[in-house]
Structure formats: structure tokens, C-alpha cells
Amino acid sequence: MTVQPTHELIAAQKAALLTQPHLSMQDIEVDVSTLTPLTPQIISRQATINIGTIGHVAHGKSTLVRAISGVNTVRHYKERFRNITIKLGYANSKLYKCPTCPPPDCFKSFGSEKEDTPKCTSPGCESTLLLIRHVSFVDCPGHDVLMATMLAGAAVMDSALLLVAGNQPCPQPQTSEHLAAVEIMKLQHIIIVQNKIDLIVREPGAAQRQYDDIKKFINGSVAEEAPIIPISAQMKYNVDVVVDYICRIPIPLRDFTSAPIMIVIRSFDVNKPGEDAETLKGGVAGGTILKGVMKIGDEVEIRPGIIRKDPKTGAVSWTQIMSKVTQMKADENHLMYAVPGGLIGVGLKVDPFLTRADRLVGQIIGHPGKMPDVVLEIEATYYLLRRLLGVKSDGGDKAKQKVSKLKVDEMLMINIGSTSLGGKVLTISSDRVRIQFLNPVCSNEGEKIALSRKIDRNFRLIGWGEIKKGYASKSKKSSTV
Template identity: 45%
Template structure:
């Protein structure tokens, strides 16, 4: 989700540079003309002004045309593809190879070399009308024989590629302490690429945990990427492939294709984009129901020291679940803002802008990941303060819940731990962490009911629909580990 850049018109640029220079020259010539009484100076002065005016009109017209094309020609993404797997197995590098975008943008991520926040990128999927090759646009451009060759051409036969659809990528963190962030990202995914590095034994702890999370989120369209094959020999690659087959047997990914790749060397990346089109179709999207938006990010796009009159409102990012939204419409955000007293207040604001990546939209529908610029004070949205909230048309959102009842289903073993740990039943007064959509909360078990139901008193309220999928985690050795899933009853 790109930052909203300040736009400077051509007239402003000229008044700061070209017009200033012209003015200075004119004054100099005027003084000379007084002494010499030359008519030549007057002629030059008029010519200079006329030329400057012509340049200004031409540049302004060009800027306006570009803006209109940008808004009318862009087609919104229709599918969200997640990248999951153990830390340092190459998820962010693969996103870069498929889309041309490096999703690690924050200083902590760059310094540590790992994904900490959910990363977003978009890619156009194209098809060759001649040889029927299906390939991501960025991948096709990377396969050009020479940088001088025209972009957007088929790398096989040189025919102009036709646009097929646009997809968004959700780059989920792989570190064990960021499992809650990964679970939030899973709620936005329509399909997933499960990355497993060939230079490590399979499965690693978070490989197992992330695959289970995909099962909980009911994400069945999965492609397994056997990455980093450049780091091992042929025999080890075959041995590792067999480890993957044994690992996924009996799971949701048992029949998933396995593609050996080297993301860093762009090896077999073209096969991945082809398989995405085959395995992960765009889902049937609900455009007619009430607008419902899961907030997965929130931030302040203003630079320090910005002038007050030029400050942009706070931005919320995520995915539309149902309905549509347009610039100028009013939205409500729940549970909302937490005061110093610990109370939550619903927020009402207006949509000022809508973006997918760097592309401005007048309205947005389900599918893809978008950023919504609002009239909110940016102090309310900075540093992801509104993660876990939902947005909708005022008066249409579910009630804010401080206590919830969950139909719980526990796993046999704790996921994500190095050793095997059996999952014991949930007990009264136990602290449990839950993730519902993009919302994360912890609660104390107040009641154990019949038919696997538990009642939690939440420390942070949630706003979610009945029947929503809930991921359940328990604190084990100073880490919250995934122990089960459930469905929200009330």
C-alpha cells in the first residue's frame, strides 16, 4: 500500500524555477534598455513571457491526461494469494520475483532481514494469444533477452501479451513470535504459496504451524514451493522433495503441486505464475451485501514537519469482505478508539481516497488489498493502532463484544514448538488468545459449556459476525502456541 505522494503542479514548478529566472532576466534587460533606449529588449521580454506561458499550458495538460488514464484504466485485483512458511525460507524474495515489489519496507525489517508486518504487492497475470503462455507481467519482463526489448511481450514467441487478471500478494511473517500476525493475514487469503527451503529439514516448526493455520482458515488452494534448490545438490533436492511429500500426507495440502525453485535466481518463477492461474481461481465475490472491511494495517502518511494545511488524514489498509465503497462515503469503524480510561468509542469518518498500490480508485469492491484515506486525525491511525477493527456503513456493523462464546475444537498436538506437546483440555480461568479475522484479543475462560463451548471475557473487545472462524492459542513456555480453532457463537 503506497504512500500518498504530494503532487506539485507544473505551474508551481515553473513559478519556483523558470518564472523566477525569467523575472530576473527581465529586470536586468529593463535597466539596460533605459540607458540604451533599445526596442530590442522589449521584444525579447514579450517573447520570453509568451514561451513561458506556452510551456506551462503544455505541461499542465500532460499531467491531467495521465491522471485520468490512471484512474479509468486500472483493474482492481480479484484474488489474494498468501505466502507462508518458516522464517527465512524466501517468501519476500519470491514476492519480488513475481511482482517486482520488495515488501520489507520498515527499518526493523530491513535491519533484521525478516518480515515483521504483513507485506503487500500486486501483479498482473497475462496470457499470450499466440502460444497461450500464462505468466506474471513482471516475470515476463525479467525474461527479456535484452533490456532494450519491449516490455509486455511473450518471452517464448515475442507476441504482445493480453491482460488476464490482477492478483494481490500477502507476505506473512514466518517467525514464531509473529504467529498472530500470520493468522490475521490468513483471514485475507484466497489461496497460498507454502514455501519450504530445500537446505533445511522438512518440516520446520513454523512450516507445520502455518500449514495448520491454512487448514483452520479453510484455504484449500495451495501450491508448495520447494525453494533454495540452488543451495543443494540434485540428490539432496530429491530427498527433500520426498520429505515434503511425507509431511503433507493426510493434510489439506496432500495433493498440492510441488515446484522446485530458486527465487533469488528467478529459476522456475514462470511456472509459479502459471500454476497460480490454474490452482488459485478468483473467488465468487459478494458485491451486493453491506460494505464490510477488515482492517489489517493503519498508518500516517505525513512526513515529520509537514505544514498543517497540507496534512493528509489517517489511512486504513486491508481487504473488502463484502459490498463496495466510494470516495466521499461515510464509514464507521468498530470497536474504535481506546481512551486512556480503557473505554472504546466508535469512529465515524469520510473516505477521502482509495488506493491499490500506487493506483488511485474512485470506488473499490471485494478482491485485492486496498488502502482507504480518511479524514481521521493521523494520530489515531499511526503505528497500526486500528489493526483488528472493522469498517462499514454507519449502523450496519455487528455489535462490539466484550464477552464471546466459542465452539472450540482442539488439536492433538501443540503446533510451532520444537518438541511434541499434547494439547490438554481448556480449563476455567485460563488465559486464551484468539484471532478472529484481523482482530487479536486475549480473554479469561469464564465458563466451560456443553458441546465443546467456552465463554471468554475479553481484555480487548472485538466486532465480528456470528460463525466467524476463530484461531485459539495458549501460552506455552512464554509463547502463545496454536492449539485449536473454533466458531464464534455470540
């Protein structure tokens, strides 16, 4: 019989963690057989599904995330100054349903810190809301030169919101490119959001005409059956309908029993300048757990770790980093253990110099001896797009330029998981390619890769593939840093 923990137990766990933040948690017993992605004690504290926001630049991706979660994902000075997303944004949100109000008014969304059983905010209704989902949003940049960043975000998405601005023709260049990217990642659940509907409300038939353009655009794609929701993210019009459809997305099957593997999409140094040595905190890695359950106190390995290149011979070597999990958080919620799905921050017993400015992006964290291999070469099947996406000709129309075949010794940009790195084509056959990387990467056979070629000074998506075999490199002796 599975006994669901009470809210009092959850509160007690949180209080214990807050009062003893450096307590070793190696002895925490987690019965993974009783856990599911919708277990109350899980979704009370942590998101269990990653929703990406994709689409062309300035179509309202960050605004929609803010409308649902209350979190502004545009946080860095350069992003605020230019009013665009440059780095991957992230925000968590709890989604509720009122048992009394009619749909879609019954769907409510709040920040991740909201209590589990709040009262309905509709006028005259005092019903207790039911917590349906706890989601993480991965807010991707829409600018064409930031395609590699978008692909890194796509590596951790379970589904996506594709935004189309109602006051612009559809599709725009990155609308096409982003949709192709999520098709490569085999995302099955896509919701199309026709945003900025308030800007065209006075143009008779404009919204319907664009709706027809969107239907034509997605015909034959993975989003062919996707719902199209007209909204105004700025005015928060119809946002509750978007929440309704997000709650209908099934939670993917999760592996709770294997050794934990976490993919890193951001990393930070949380110390302020001039921090005293006594209060110095270790580095922080942000990302999502792909499988297994990670606990505070776990001894972990970071692969590939520190990468070095011999200046004389050009030989590349790597040194995995041995560390320990000291803290875990989902937004402001402290966790004693974390499960697959959702974005979390993991505090590590590691020199913060190694995590500052996203230096650990693309790395894999897991239990020592149970990690994927580190490789310098791969053999993969590959498939090329028929034509370039996201490129316009001088005349303003989409270039009908076909994607040319791969060439031996050609340099490509390869995306594996959240890693973007250079790769040299060694050999080519009709459906297989062997690629040598400039830096080592941690990967598994069967993992999807994206191929990009430099065109007009920017890397453009040209195809995808699947790793069939990796050729492992040998590391130096591991160290605790």
C-alpha cells in the same frame, strides 16, 4: 446487455481522479450487477484475490514475492537490518499470458502499474499479452514469536503459497504451524513451493528426497493434493511455473451488492514530520474489502473505534469513529471505487494520530448502521490440536507434548479476523467455551477464531473455533475524529 468500459474510459476516470483528488464522489453510480472480479475495468486497476506466502523463517517468502511482483515487501528499518519480515508485507502484481509462446514461458508477471496490453518480453515474440489475474500478496513473517501477525494475515487470504527451503529438512516448526493455521481458515487452494533448489543441485537425489518428505508431511492435510513446484526465487528459476499455477486458482465468489465491509490489517500516518496544517492529510487504513463496493465520498464508521478503560472500575468502553473516504489506492493506482478482494489503501478524513503505527489493525470499516456488533464476550464451539506445533524439545526433536484441556480463568490469545487480543475463559463444556475479551472486538456469528496459549514465553497455536453467539457491549456516543 453488459457493456464493458473501454481503456479510454478507464484512463479518463484516472485523469479525473488525479486532477480532482478531493472531489466528493457520493454521486458516483456503480452498476454492481455488471461487475465481476475479472471485469476488465476492475482488474486493470485493482487486485481481486489475496495470495498469502507462508512457511518457516528465511525460506524465501519475501524473495518469491519480489521475483513475481518486483516489489520488496521488507520495508521497515528493523526488517532490513535483521533481514526478516516482522510486519505483514504487501505487494500487488499483474499476471499475463502470451497467446503465442508455449507454457510455462507464456506466463509473465509485472507490477501493478503495468499497462493492460503490454508486448511479450520473450526473444523474437511481439505478441500482445493478455491480462489474466491481478493479485495481492500478503507476505507473512515466519518467526515463531510473530505467529499472531501471521494469523492476522491469514484472515484475508484466499489461497496460499507454502514455501519449503530445499536446503533444510521438512517440515520445520513454523512450516507445520502455518499449515495448521491455513487449515483453520479453510483455505482450499494451496501451492507448495520447494525453494532454493539451486543450493542442492549438486547433491544427487537431494531434491527428490525432500520432495518425498514434503509429500509425507502434507498427507492427510488440506494441502494433500497441492502441486509441489521446485524453484529458485533468487535466480528466478521456474517462477513462471508458479505464476501459471496462481492463474489456475479460481476467484472466490464475491458479494458486490451488500453494504461494504472492510477489514484493516495495516494503518499509517503518511504525513512527514513538521507538515503544515494546510497540507496535513488524514489517516490511511490498509486492508481488504470482504463484501460490497466502497466509493470515494462514502460516509463510513470505524468499529470498535477508540477504546478506553476506566482506571478505577476497570470498565471498558468504546467510541466508534465516524469518517469519510477521501481517497483509495491499490499500490500507485488511484481508485474511484473498490471491490472485494485484493489489498487497498483507504484515505480517511480522520486524525492521523489514530492510524499511525498500525493502531487501527483489527478494526472494521463500513457504512453506519450496517456494521457487525461490537462484543466483549463470545460463546464459541472449539477444537483443540492433538499436540503443539512449532515447538522443539531440548533434544532437538519435536515435542510430543499433547495440548492440555482449556481451564476456567485461563488467559488465551484469540485471533478474530485481523484482531489479536487477550481473552479469559469463563465457562467450558464438552464442545463450547465462553470467553471474555480484554478489549471489545467487532465480529459476526459464524466467524472463525484461532486459540493460542502462552508456552515458554511465546503464544502457540492450540486450536480453533467458531463464534456461535456474541454478547454486545454498549458504546459511548459516536464522534467524528
